[in-house]
Amino acid sequence: MDEPTLISSQNSRKNVIKTIVGVIFTTLGLFLLISFVSYCLNYQNDQSQLSNFWDREIVAENVMGKIGAYLGELFIYHGIGITAFFLPIFFILFGLKILFGFKKIKPFKLFYNCLFFLIWLPILLGFATKIGILHGVMGYEVNDFMNMLIGKIGMGILLFVSLILYIVINWKITPDKISASLEKRSQGLKDEESEEIESAEPISKNNKEEEDLLAKFNEEVSQQKGNKPDIFDDLVLDTPKKTIQSIELTPDTSHDYSNSSDELGTQKKTTSIKTQETLVETLPAKDEHDVALTIEKAPEEDTVEKIAADLVQKHGEYDHRLDLPKYKFPTLDLLRKYETGDNVTVNQQELERNKNKIVETLANYGIGISQIKATIGPTVTLYEIVPEAGVRISKIKNLEDDIALSLSALGIRIIAPIPGKGTIGIEVPNSNPTMVSMRSVIASNKFQQAKMDLPIAFGKTIENETFVADLSKMPHLLMAGATGQGKSVGLNAIIASLLYKKHPTELKFVMVDPKKVELTLYSKIERHYLAKLPDSEDAIITDNTKVIHTLNSLCIEMDDRYELLKNAFVRNIKEYNEKFKQRKLNPEHGHRYLPYIVLIVDEFADLIMTAGKEVETPIARLAQLARAVGIHLIIATQRPSVNVITGIIKANFPARVAFRVTSKIDSRTILDSSGADQLIGKGDMLFTTGNELVRLQCAFVDTPEVDDITEYIGSQAGYPDAFLLPEYVGEDGGSALDIDLSERDSLFEDAARVIVLAQQGSASLLQRKLKLGYNRAGRLIDQLEAAGVVGPFEGSKARQVLIQDEMSLEQLLNNLNQN
Numbered sequence: 001m002d003e004p005t006l007i008s009s010q011n012s013r014k015n016v017i018k019t020i021v022g023v024i025f026t027t028l029g030l031f032l033l034i035s036f037v038s039y040c041l042n043y044q045n046d047q048s049q050l051s052n053f054w055d056r057e058i059v060a061e062n063v064m065g066k067i068g069a070y071l072g073e074l075f076i077y078h079g080i081g082i083t084a085f086f087l088p089i090f091f092i093l094f095g096l097k098i099l100f101g102f103k104k105i106k107p108f109k110l111f112y113n114c115l116f117f118l119i120w121l122p123i124l125l126g127f128a129t130k131i132g133i134l135h136g137v138m139g140y141e142v143n144d145f146m147n148m149l150i151g152k153i154g155m156g157i158l159l160f161v162s163l164i165l166y167i168v169i170n171w172k173i174t175p176d177k178i179s180a181s182l183e184k185r186s187q188g189l190k191d192e193e194s195e196e197i198e199s200a201e202p203i204s205k206n207n208k209e210e211e212d213l214l215a216k217f218n219e220e221v222s223q224q225k226g227n228k229p230d231i232f233d234d235l236v237l238d239t240p241k242k243t244i245q246s247i248e249l250t251p252d253t254s255h256d257y258s259n260s261s262d263e264l265g266t267q268k269k270t271t272s273i274k275t276q277e278t279l280v281e282t283l284p285a286k287d288e289h290d291v292a293l294t295i296e297k298a299p300e301e302d303t304v305e306k307i308a309a310d311l312v313q314k315h316g317e318y319d320h321r322l323d324l325p326k327y328k329f330p331t332l333d334l335l336r337k338y339e340t341g342d343n344v345t346v347n348q349q350e351l352e353r354n355k356n357k358i359v360e361t362l363a364n365y366g367i368g369i370s371q372i373k374a375t376i377g378p379t380v381t382l383y384e385i386v387p388e389a390g391v392r393i394s395k396i397k398n399l400e401d402d403i404a405l406s407l408s409a410l411g412i413r414i415i416a417p418i419p420g421k422g423t424i425g426i427e428v429p430n431s432n433p434t435m436v437s438m439r440s441v442i443a444s445n446k447f448q449q450a451k452m453d454l455p456i457a458f459g460k461t462i463e464n465e466t467f468v469a470d471l472s473k474m475p476h477l478l479m480a481g482a483t484g485q486g487k488s489v490g491l492n493a494i495i496a497s498l499l500y501k502k503h504p505t506e507l508k509f510v511m512v513d514p515k516k517v518e519l520t521l522y523s524k525i526e527r528h529y530l531a532k533l534p535d536s537e538d539a540i541i542t543d544n545t546k547v548i549h550t551l552n553s554l555c556i557e558m559d560d561r562y563e564l565l566k567n568a569f570v571r572n573i574k575e576y577n578e579k580f581k582q583r584k585l586n587p588e589h590g591h592r593y594l595p596y597i598v599l600i601v602d603e604f605a606d607l608i609m610t611a612g613k614e615v616e617t618p619i620a621r622l623a624q625l626a627r628a629v630g631i632h633l634i635i636a637t638q639r640p641s642v643n644v645i646t647g648i649i650k651a652n653f654p655a656r657v658a659f660r661v662t663s664k665i666d667s668r669t670i671l672d673s674s675g676a677d678q679l680i681g682k683g684d685m686l687f688t689t690g691n692e693l694v695r696l697q698c699a700f701v702d703t704p705e706v707d708d709i710t711e712y713i714g715s716q717a718g719y720p721d722a723f724l725l726p727e728y729v730g731e732d733g734g735s736a737l738d739i740d741l742s743e744r745d746s747l748f749e750d751a752a753r754v755i756v757l758a759q760q761g762s763a764s765l766l767q768r769k770l771k772l773g774y775n776r777a778g779r780l781i782d783q784l785e786a787a788g789v790v791g792p793f794e795g796s797k798a799r800q801v802l803i804q805d806e807m808s809l810e811q812l813l814n815n816l817n818q819n
């Protein structure tokens, strides 16, 4: 017989023997079980029958006959009482294990675990009852004997203590553990732990070690419970949570998946990738019974935020100032100190004289004064009066001219009452006004530390405090004043303030100067601060048609900026630039750092007279919409009449500056109230942002100072050219038909398809779809017009698309290519 045959025949013999032994034990178990049950029911009758064991006439009532009754008598009555039921159960389990090889059934382990109870339980039953079959002879005798030795109470104590000791030894339960587990329960950890059990399940399937650990754990629990582990599988769910925690949840990457299916292969890939990127944290074991818990956190997904954070970590935040890294801000010494000094001189005699005159004049009209206080400003002194009780304010207001006449002073302004103070103010010009130098306001703490986007140091208030306002909040400014009252100086002060605070990368000016002489000085800073149309030579615009183009171009810039803001999911230029600095916006998608643009128009009246609606419409549009995208307008005019400052313009310029005007009507046009007509000129001004009026002395900056500043900036390295505004092709622009179609843009065909598919002839569509700048999109539109794809320019409307479908377009493109 060869070897394999020998082995197989040996195996089959073993199996036969196993089956026989298995059947014998199971049968024996069943026999005993039935006998015991029947004995318990009939033992009183059967006990007497057993003495005549071999007498056939005498029949036992036990269903298993006299043997059954005998076995019951032996194990139950003379043995260990009903505890003897353990015996048939043990035999049945043992038999079944041999027959079917149930791995989970471990009868000997069960026997070992139950040994204590096989002794203890009959004694307990003997202690507690006097029913023979419950405790058996053993239970009775032990109790009898022990009673003699230690008494009934002693016996009770002994039973209780022995049970406690068994529990402590077998389950290792100590008072510490009990209190710890009670604490845990009170902390409501129960739910978490059951989750842990759930999460442990699927992982354990893939992990041999975990399976073993789980098996060990189950075994341990079963041992502790003193039950058969296999029968009480469910016990896993009741396991103390701490033990579950001890299972390491790390996926085992050392598994060999090479023979597994594709699916498993992918699983392997993902598992290994995860392991590389996951963050592993280990909670150390609390004591020697605990096992460390390893926690894996899933890796963060790549988000825009994360990419941006990585970029910022690598390169730092985007610094727009690096465009001109060596640029130096103009220094203070470029501004002149004036001989008069910046300190307001107080002429006591003048103060006394004016006070007496005010009191006298008012007394002449029957107005009593209870208190008077003077605040000396650079140009005017404010006398604050508290009238006696019962005096009507309107009475004082009506006497304005009479008081002015009595004081024989020009430019008296009566504020009745001073908002928020409850007093009446009379502003009287000083006989020796003090000039407010630009230097003093620029050097002031208020300006230097101003946390504003576009800070403007206008000058000084009546309290001699530097007045700084934020242009970005205004958001547009209207300036008016009769000729020679300080408008141009005011504009220079505004520009100088911005030049002292903003870097060339942060701010651009668009300057419109129909008078041709006021702003020419600034041409020196063209490459740093000025913006212009691509085709124009001078950055400072003096030609009215160019103004129209520039304004429309600014509208296009505004639309472009809105598109960028929309794509960046931000609401204003500040948020946009912040996002750009944090590298969250991709320059490849057209994003760029957006400088503020300030449009300055020196003589607006002249523009409106010559260009009318053509100027008014884009100005109104910009005024209405451009604030969020960082385009701000400053418009100055000599003639603040209603046909210059129209309703639509006025409505969109809440911030106004009024220098002295010639009539009350002009004052009302510019300020919606009188007051500007009573100013004394030379930079005396009123400023409002829609609420109260503030009287200011405008800072004085002379032409040589402006010259020095622009020279200082202009001599530094700047951009190669001025900031280029988007191209604007007006109705009178060059005809698209002049274009040479043999030099078509490389994106010409793509652009044509985009236009025909969308049936919309607009440059902004091309900009969006093909991610182009405005200029290139505009050129493409011109070429498309020349090729007959779109119609001519139609103002604000999109051009008409002349090709209706793709087929016709392909034909047209083929023809073009053949020519």
Ligand SMILES: Nc1ncnc2c1ncn2[C@@H]1O[C@H](COP(=O)(O)OP(=O)(O)OP(=O)(O)O)[C@@H](O)[C@H]1O
Residues within 6 Å of the ligand: 435, 436, 481, 482, 483, 484, 485, 486, 487, 488, 489, 490, 638, 682, 683, 684, 697, 698, 699, 700, 701
């Ligand atoms: N803030 C000021 N402080 C002192 N003097 C001033 C101030 N502003 C203007 N002046 C004086 O007023 C004169 C005229 O000022 P400015 O040139 O600004 O007037 P304007 O309103 O622009 O006149 P126009 O509209 O005719 O150009 C200046 O030459 C200067 O002497």
